[in-house]
Amino acid sequence: MKIKLGYACLPVSINETSSSMLTYTYFKRLGSNGYNKLNEIILSNFKSLKEILKYNIANEIYVFRITSNLFPLATHPHVSLDLKKYQSNLEEIGNIINQNHIRVSLHLDPYYVLNSIRDDVVSSTINILTFYQNMFKYMNIDYKIVTHVGGKAGGKKLGMKRFIDHFYLLDYDIKKHLILENDDKVYNIRNVLSICKKINIPFVLDYHHFMCNKNNEKIDDYLDKIFDTWDTIPKIHFSSPKSKKEKRAHHDYIDINMFVKFLDKLKIFNKDIDIMIEAKFKDEALFRLVRQLKYLGYKVEGTIIFL
DNA sequence: GGTCGTCAAGGGGTG
DNA sequence: CACCCCTTGACGACC
Numbered sequence: 001m002k003i004k005l006g007y008a009c010l011p012v013s014i015n016e017t018s019s020s021m022l023t024y025t026y027f028k029r030l031g032s033n034g035y036n037k038l039n040e041i042i043l044s045n046f047k048s049l050k051e052i053l054k055y056n057i058a059n060e061i062y063v064f065r066i067t068s069n070l071f072p073l074a075t076h077p078h079v080s081l082d083l084k085k086y087q088s089n090l091e092e093i094g095n096i097i098n099q100n101h102i103r104v105s106l107h108l109d110p111y112y113v114l115n116s117i118r119d120d121v122v123s124s125t126i127n128i129l130t131f132y133q134n135m136f137k138y139m140n141i142d143y144k145i146v147t148h149v150g151g152k153a154g155g156k157k158l159g160m161k162r163f164i165d166h167f168y169l170l171d172y173d174i175k176k177h178l179i180l181e182n183d184d185k186v187y188n189i190r191n192v193l194s195i196c197k198k199i200n201i202p203f204v205l206d207y208h209h210f211m212c213n214k215n216n217e218k219i220d221d222y223l224d225k226i227f228d229t230w231d232t233i234p235k236i237h238f239s240s241p242k243s244k245k246e247k248r249a250h251h252d253y254i255d256i257n258m259f260v261k262f263l264d265k266l267k268i269f270n271k272d273i274d275i276m277i278e279a280k281f282k283d284e285a286l287f288r289l290v291r292q293l294k295y296l297g298y299k300v301e302g303t304i305i306f307l
Numbered sequence: 308g309g310t311c312g313t314c315a316a317g318g319g320g321t322g
Numbered sequence: 323c324a325c326c327c328c329t330t331g332a333c334g335a336c337c
Binding site for chain 1: 314316317318319320
């Protein structure tokens with residue numbers, strides 16, 4: 001079995017950022033020059049994203065989370081952004097991704113909440129999902145969009161029901177690409193599994209969140225059921241706690257002992273899995289993990305572990 | 308010229 | 323009920 005490792009969005013080793021920002025306040029202050037500035041930032045994000053992809057390929061990293069901020073103010077109600085204008089840039093990015101078989105995901109910003117009790121929040125969430133759908137369509141690539149269940153207004157049971165109800169409002173193509181992750185405070189692996197089974201979408205396990213929000217569950221009782229929600233290669237998020245006091249925050253690096261123990265749990269399934277490494281030091285944490293695994297005698301080529 | 312506050316967003320959590 | 327936290331980098335006010 002092959003375990004492909006990846007990291008999220010922005011490497012620390014090269015000085016590139018594919019998510020330069022533009023706040024609406026600043027956009028407005030620029031007046032007629034606002035759209036020029038916005039265009040400038042988007043083009044610079046494209047340039048950086050290409051550099052980051054090149055860097056990933058050179059380092060044999062084939063699991064990648066693309067920034068959710070490639071287009072600042074993408075769906076802002078007072079900004080009209082014409083995605084078609086960037087069609088050739090998006091195609092170029094998509095070609096690099098396809099030619100190198102990079103598995104791409106995108107994590108919804110935490111301020112988009114599909115199960116919110118506020119209609120405006122639900123519709124802005126649907127708007128951004130539609131935007132990403134179009135963005136990926138122009139890239140012509142396969143992808144997954146990761147989100148959490150959301151708020152718990154009215155209790156968890158109602159929160160889960162709202163997620164399912166609002167999920168059915170989505171376009172077929174968006175539903176097909178949405179995957180659901182357990183969170184570190186509210187919706188645990190049992191909750192997320194039940195939703196995923198009901199609406200038939202993949203469950204992306206976050207092992208760190210599971211450790212923060214265990215609810216007395218044992219991961220061994222769930223791994224097979226979690227994998228069953230995937231008809232492609234399952235994706236798992238892995239990170240280590242910053243400290244005993246700050247359990248929920250991400251550590252700079254990955255705790256090798258925790259990781260090796262987790263690999264032991266995966267081994268028995270004998271199937272290919274992607275693991276997204278979510279450490280503060282991003283690609284550097286990934287490389288350090290690979291070095292440590294090799295030192296322990298694991299067979300690793302590039303960033304792929306052979307078990 | 309360096310430091311710090313501001314912007315933007317939703318919701319859980321604290322006191 | 324009023325804040326604080328999470329996240330991000332550009333910008334500008336201030337000293």
